[in-house]
Amino acid sequence: MKRISIFFGVLTTAVVLIGCSNVRRDPGTVYMPDMSYSRAYETYASTEALTQAGVNYTATPVSGTIARGEMAAYPYKNDSAGYAMSASVKNPLDVAAVDLKEAERLYLVNCGICHGKKLDGNGPLWNDGNGPYPSKPIALVGDAKYEAMAEGTMFHSLTYGKNAMGSYASQLSTKQRWMVITYVKSKQGAKAAAAAADSTAKSM
Amino acid sequence: MNLQHVLLRRFSILLILLFSCSHSMFAQDIAAGKALFMGKCASCHNVLKDGTGPALKGLEERHKWADHKELQAWINNPAAYMAKDPYTQGLKAKYGSMMTGFAEITLADVDNIVAYINDAAIVKVAPAAASGQAPEGDQNAVLFGIISLVLGVIALILMQVNSNLKRMSDEADGLKTPAPIPFYRRKSNIALMSIAFFVFGGFMVAKGAIGMGRQKDYQPEQPIYYSHKVHAGINQINCLYCHGNAWESKHAAIPSTNVCMNCHKAISTYEKGPKLFDEEGKEINGTAEIAKLYKYAGFDPSNPNQWDPSKAKPIEWVKIHNLPDHVYFNHAQHVRAGNVQCQSCHGEITAMDEVKQVADLSMGWCINCHRETKVNFNYDSTGGNKFYSLYEKFHNDIRNGKMDSVKVKDIGGLECQKCHY
Numbered sequence: 001m002k003r004i005s006i007f008f009g010v011l012t013t014a015v016v017l018i019g020c021s022n023v024r025r026d027p028g029t030v031y032m033p034d035m036s037y038s039r040a041y042e043t044y045a046s047t048e049a050l051t052q053a054g055v056n057y058t059a060t061p062v063s064g065t066i067a068r069g070e071m072a073a074y075p076y077k078n079d080s081a082g083y084a085m086s087a088s089v090k091n092p093l094d095v096a097a098v099d100l101k102e103a104e105r106l107y108l109v110n111c112g113i114c115h116g117k118k119l120d121g122n123g124p125l126w127n128d129g130n131g132p133y134p135s136k137p138i139a140l141v142g143d144a145k146y147e148a149m150a151e152g153t154m155f156h157s158l159t160y161g162k163n164a165m166g167s168y169a170s171q172l173s174t175k176q177r178w179m180v181i182t183y184v185k186s187k188q189g190a191k192a193a194a195a196a197a198d199s200t201a202k203s204m
Numbered sequence: 205m206n207l208q209h210v211l212l213r214r215f216s217i218l219l220i221l222l223f224s225c226s227h228s229m230f231a232q233d234i235a236a237g238k239a240l241f242m243g244k245c246a247s248c249h250n251v252l253k254d255g256t257g258p259a260l261k262g263l264e265e266r267h268k269w270a271d272h273k274e275l276q277a278w279i280n281n282p283a284a285y286m287a288k289d290p291y292t293q294g295l296k297a298k299y300g301s302m303m304t305g306f307a308e309i310t311l312a313d314v315d316n317i318v319a320y321i322n323d324a325a326i327v328k329v330a331p332a333a334a335s336g337q338a339p340e341g342d343q344n345a346v347l348f349g350i351i352s353l354v355l356g357v358i359a360l361i362l363m364q365v366n367s368n369l370k371r372m373s374d375e376a377d378g379l380k381t382p383a384p385i386p387f388y389r390r391k392s393n394i395a396l397m398s399i400a401f402f403v404f405g406g407f408m409v410a411k412g413a414i415g416m417g418r419q420k421d422y423q424p425e426q427p428i429y430y431s432h433k434v435h436a437g438i439n440q441i442n443c444l445y446c447h448g449n450a451w452e453s454k455h456a457a458i459p460s461t462n463v464c465m466n467c468h469k470a471i472s473t474y475e476k477g478p479k480l481f482d483e484e485g486k487e488i489n490g491t492a493e494i495a496k497l498y499k500y501a502g503f504d505p506s507n508p509n510q511w512d513p514s515k516a517k518p519i520e521w522v523k524i525h526n527l528p529d530h531v532y533f534n535h536a537q538h539v540r541a542g543n544v545q546c547q548s549c550h551g552e553i554t555a556m557d558e559v560k561q562v563a564d565l566s567m568g569w570c571i572n573c574h575r576e577t578k579v580n581f582n583y584d585s586t587g588g589n590k591f592y593s594l595y596e597k598f599h600n601d602i603r604n605g606k607m608d609s610v611k612v613k614d615i616g617g618l619e620c621q622k623c624h625y
Contacts, residue, residue, distance in 0.1 A: 168466075
């Protein structure tokens with residue numbers, strides 16, 4: 001009898017030890033739930049209960065409104081006519097006063113992964129065709145077509161997306177989008193000659 | 205005369221033969237084709253996959269493209285070619301955008317590009333790319349546990365044998381020994397055991413009580429197996445690309461589905477990275493996980509142009525880092541003003557497949573960092589961190605050599621009301 005109980009004791013300990021996983025899938029409990037969990041609606045909390053109670057809740061701004069400090073909305077629609085019209089839109093920022101350091105940061109965070117740190121279209125997602133992205137991002141510097149592209153057209157593409165590229169309107173505000181374009185244009189003018197010389201050197 | 209004529213005719217036939225062969229035999233230069241393809245075509249076309257334009261694999265079997273002159277005419281001026289060609293009109297309808305014309309492309313260029321496409325279309329079997337290993341887990345801990353258990357049992361048996369032998373030898377010597385008291389009835393043993401029990405139990409209770417409400421090591425299963433290692437590590441996507449709000453607001457924010465789709469509209473398979481495993485060691489099919497994203501986004505990869513982002517459903521990610529409601533924490537203050545790296549609190553996120561809470565987020569942990577961290581006070585006309593410029597006294601003290609550095613505690617980092625109000 002004693003032997004059997006010892007045997008089972010050892011067996012249960014072994015099972016418990018082996019069954020233990022150090023992956024914690026459970027958040028655990030808290031002391032005072034009323035102080036830990038907000039009674040007010042938190043970011044990302046489900047608003048289903050509000051909807052069910054008939055309370056009007058809009059997750060998006062009322063259409064046609066502009067946030068304080070935000071620039072006026074872009075006037076053209078996302079169609080081929082709007083794309084054609086976009087070339088006439090001028091950069092509303094005072095180019096000389098744009099904080100290029102901040103613009104560069106925005107470019108590196110949002111654009112650099114595809115268009116590359118050097119704006120040569122070779123970001124880590126393309127990586128000379130070794131990255132996961134299936135199509136080559138365009139070179140913003142060194143490609144005559146994009147060197148010549150109007151600021152407004154760039155803004156149109158940045159706002160609505162173009163070809164493989166998605167819309168960046170949710171990640172960059174109107175002002176930030178113009179800042180990025182100012183940064184790209186500042187690089188294009190200065191580096192175009194050097195980049196061209198570099199590519200001819202490579203092809204030879 | 206006749207001979208001369210025959211010779212001339214033969215020579216001219218040879219010349220014509222040579223000339224006509226030159227396209228297909230000599231002039232096809234795969235390297236030149238690749239350079240042209242990468243420079244002009246690759247932004248919209250992939251050899252194997254549909255992108256902005258169709259996949260170009262096997263294009264010679266489609267339409268009239270076996271005739272490179274037709275292909276050249278199409279590439280040189282797509283609008284004019286399409287006007288009298290229903291096949292290309294169908295292409296435009298399917299892919300939603302008009303192909304850009306490249307008037308400078310010559311017939312030889314077309315030959316080279318097609319040669320490159322045919323070469324690249326042959327899928328080269330990669331030598332078993334980065335054969336991943338299943339994570340080892342806590343094999344060692346289990347092994348040590350079993351070994352110590354076995355040793356403990358052996359020790360018990362030996363003690364029993366020892367006492368039996370002693371009694372036998374005593375009996376042989378004719379000594380009378382009192383009836384043996386089992387070890388669990390011996391008073392000294394009971395006292396020792398109860399002290400050990402109270403110390404161990406007390407330690408465990410205290411540890412459990414302190415840990416209550418804290419979630420260190422919390423690693424929930426997410427609705428989609430999203431690997432930060434693949435995205436932020438291997439592919440070097442900046443943390444702020446998806447969590448851009450960390451720069452601007454209290455919350456780091458979870459990206460909405462359209463941010464995922466910025467890249468995943470084009471990246472529909474997981475094939476180039478290392479093998480993925482979840483924490484239980486089960487292998488994960490990356491392509492199937494991307495398919496889950498498409499379900500949320502309402503995106504049909506075979507019909508990408510019909511995608512309507514406004515119909516996407518949010519992915520209900522499980523929040524890992526939870527602070528109680530009575531604590532205020534602001535990401536922007538730390539990331540933007542304080543220049544704190546994400547990894548300081550969230551650990552080596554670029555090496556984590558499934559994210560796990562690394563810090564315990566206790567008050568002691570916060571306070572400790574506020575005591576030790578130096579504030580980046582340096583600024584001048586060229587730049588630096590101007591956020592703290594209003595602490596004039598500290599700036600003067602640093603200038604006069606009274607202080608060498610300012611810590612977070614010096615600017616109110618230990619005040620209760622900064623975080624609890």
